[in-house]
Amino acid sequence: MADVPDAPVTDLDMRRVGEMLARLPAVAASLRHKSVKGTLEYVHPLPGDQEAQFVLDFLTLPLGALLDKWYGGRFHAAELAAGVMDSVIQELRR
Secondary structure, three states, X not given: OOOOOOXXXXXXXXXXXHHHHXXXXXXXXXXXXXXXXXXXXXOOOOOOOHHHHHHHHHHHOOHHHHHHHHHOOHHXXXXXXXXXXXXXXXXXXX
16 A cells, blocks of 8 residues: 555555454354444454554444544545555556
8 A cells, every 4th residue: 555644544454454354244143243333342452453443443433534543634545545546557557
């Protein structure tokens, strides 16, 4: 992910974030919950676990709050999105 100042999301281990998101439905099922969102009331990040905090915030915060906290606001989020789209276009051209 491109480095954008004041965007804590750029410091996260995206592989770990992906694994957490992929496993959360299995955790919900093992706890016999009807939804992943309901499981979030029982599963809490350990102090300092930024990836787990991001996953929780990603699934619970309103978009504006999520962008402010993790992406440095809407402008920086737009810069990150543009960088991702540019890399996708470059890959397609190869």
